[in-house]
Amino acid sequence: MTLAPDVPIVLAASAAWETPAPVNAHHVARRLAARGHRVLFVESVGLRAPAPLASGHDLRRMTARLRGFARGVREAAPNLFVLSPVFPVAGPAWLRRLALEGVARSAARAARRLGFARPVLWAFLPTALPLAGRLAPRAVVYHCVDRYAANPGVDAAFVDALEAAMLARADVVFATSPALAAHLEARARAPVVCVPNVADVALFARAHEPLPEPAELAGLARPRAVYVGNVAAYRVDPALLDAAARSAGALVLVGPVGLGDAGPPPPALRAALARPNVRALGPRPPDALPALLRHCDVALVPFLDNDHTRASFPLKVWEYLAAGLPVVATPLPSLCALGTEGTLRLAAGPEAFAAAVRAAADEPRARRAERLARARAHDWPARIEALCEAVGAAVARAG
Numbered sequence: 497m498t499l500a501p502d503v504p505i506v507l508a509a510s511a512a513w514e515t516p517a518p519v520n521a522h523h524v525a526r527r528l529a530a531r532g533h534r535v536l537f538v539e540s541v542g543l544r545a546p547a548p549l550a551s552g553h554d555l556r557r558m559t560a561r562l563r564g565f566a567r568g569v570r571e572a573a574p575n576l577f578v579l580s581p582v583f584p585v586a587g588p589a590w591l592r593r594l595a596l597e598g599v600a601r602s603a604a605r606a607a608r609r610l611g612f613a614r615p616v617l618w619a620f621l622p623t624a625l626p627l628a629g630r631l632a633p634r635a636v637v638y639h640c641v642d643r644y645a646a647n648p649g650v651d652a653a654f655v656d657a658l659e660a661a662m663l664a665r666a667d668v669v670f671a672t673s674p675a676l677a678a679h680l681e682a683r684a685r686a687p688v689v690c691v692p693n694v695a696d697v698a699l700f701a702r703a704h705e706p707l708p709e710p711a712e713l714a715g716l717a718r719p720r721a722v723y724v725g726n727v728a729a730y731r732v733d734p735a736l737l738d739a740a741a742r743s744a745g746a747l748v749l750v751g752p753v754g755l756g757d758a759g760p761p762p763p764a765l766r767a768a769l770a771r772p773n774v775r776a777l778g779p780r781p782p783d784a785l786p787a788l789l790r791h792c793d794v795a796l797v798p799f800l801d802n803d804h805t806r807a808s809f810p811l812k813v814w815e816y817l818a819a820g821l822p823v824v825a826t827p828l829p830s831l832c833a834l835g836t837e838g839t840l841r842l843a844a845g846p847e848a849f850a851a852a853v854r855a856a857a858d859e860p861r862a863r864r865a866e867r868l869a870r871a872r873a874h875d876w877p878a879r880i881e882a883l884c885e886a887v888g889a890a891v892a893r894a895g
Contacts, residue, residue, distance in 0.1 A: 498881070499888035501532030504612040506603060506631060508624030510641070512539045513578045516752045516779030517726045520641050520672070520693065520811065521620045527880040528618075529575035536569075536610060537578045538603045540621055541595065569606045579606045589654055600626035607631060616887060619666075622658035628665055635890040638666035640680060641693075646803035648730040649758035659683075668890040670883065673809040673830040689886055692830065695814035697875040701868055702786035703819035709791045710784070712777050717745030719793035719857035722821075724785060725812050727753040727765070727776070731805060733826070734764040735846045736798035740824075741771045743850035744857065748792055749776040750785070789819040794856045797825035798849065813840070818871035820864025822856035824849065839870055 505528055509521035521537075529535045572578045581599045604627065607615060617624065617633040621644065628636050644659065645652040663669065663684040670691045671677035677690040713720070721744040723737070741747040753769070753776065754761050761769070769776055780788065789795070795816035799805040809830040816823045823840035825831050826849075835842035843852035 497888045497892050499884040499891060503634065504534045504615040506536045506538060506607050506612065506615045506617050506627065508538045508619040508621060508627060510540050510620040513537055513572060517755055523876060525576060527876055529573060531880065533575065534612065535576050536607055536612065537576060539580050541581055541599055577610060579603055596623050597626050600630050603627055604630035622662040625658060625662045625665060635667040635887060635894045636665055637668050637887055638662050639670040640676060641672045643676065643679065643803050643807040667894050668886050673807055675829045676807040679807060691883065692809045693811040694874040694876055694879045695818050695871060697818045697871050699782060700786055700815045700818035703790040704864065704868060707787040707790050710787050713791050716775060717773065719744050720746045720748055721794045721796055721853055722748040722750065722789065722792035723796040723798060724750045726751050726755045728755055729757050729762050729765055731799055733798050733800045734768040736849045737768040739846035739850040740796055740798060740853050741774050743853040744794065745773065747774045750780050750788060752779050786819060789821060792821065794853050795821040795823045797823065799826040799828065801826060814871050814874045817867040820867050822859045824852040824856050
């Protein structure tokens with residue numbers, strides 16, 4: 497039984513609506529709205545205290561949040577509304593819990609004003625649990641994409657306790673990797689459904705069209721290695737970036753630097769970014785990515801091996817493959833099967849990573865169509881229907 501399109505949804509997101517690095521919450525919100533659901537996107541207030549003096553990203557986020565709060569609930573797209581609560585999660589545990597209750601009151605009030613009757617609560621963070629007590633939801637969905645307690649700067653015990661409470665309440669739990677699903681299953685009341693990340697295949701397939709070379713790439717030597725995503729110290733291994741830059745003609749970085757980090761980039765990351773053949777373009781809109789990828793030769797997932805990354809399935813993998821690029825990645829548990837079947841190259845350590853980049857750059861361009869064909873089975877239209885089937889069943893069980 498699928499979820500009826502007339503069921504409203506309060507989506508407690510893991511990010512702000514306007515962000516240089518869209519995540520699962522943005523994709524799900526847009527596709528639910530396109531499906532006919534009225535969606536209230538509640539921006540995250542974060543899992544750690546903001547550090548505006550140590551992090552430029554935090555300062556910009558706080559400024560943007562205040563502007564969003566001043567605008568009230570706003571319609572970002574047909575059927576899609578955005579709320580920007582201003583309740584920083586800072587101070588002792590009791591004060592953080594009070595702030596989360598404030599977010600819940602604000603979101604519940606906004607849902608009532610929008611006429612949402614018994615919405616589904618679709619939560620991407622465990623901090624959204626207080627909303628379940630104020631919305632009288634038809635069902636609670638916990639859509640977990642990371643080991644949140646392993647994020648930098650968070651109070652791990654506080655986040656773990658929130659997650660345990662969310663798992664005891666949720667009517668359906670989604671996890672984006674097998675490792676993450678195994679971590680959640682021991683504490684979950686409801687079944688945990690493993691739903692690995694997928695891509696906007698139609699968008700990234702445009703990289704197979706004769707798109708002109710973007711001006712930002714002019715003059716860069718070939719082969720070009722590219723990383724699309726957040727260049728964050730808690731996720732990206734600077735030694736692997738340095739290895740890729742040494743083994744390729746140029747390294748192109750597309751995305752913010754340090755988003756989510758509690759402080760400035762560490763020296764090793766700054767040194768990798770300062771190499772003369774590294775070009776950091778900063779964030780680019782999704783529509784600009786196909787042309788950038790078309791004119792690069794190897795795509796990278798140069799992640800650290802830690803608790804955070806081992807539980808993840810990088811969203812960018814299927815995007816890269818849809819664009820036709822060979823992929824070199826850290827051997828994360830979620831990627832091992834793809835490495836075994838030869839869909840991507842896994843390499844641990846700088847020297848192995850550099851060798852894999854060189855080998856990938858030598859692969860024939862004819863294989864690009866094969867990678868697109870492999871990616872087509874991992875697209876958003878089918879995934880959103882599968883998610884709605886599981887949520888519809890949970891609503892039916894909850895009565």
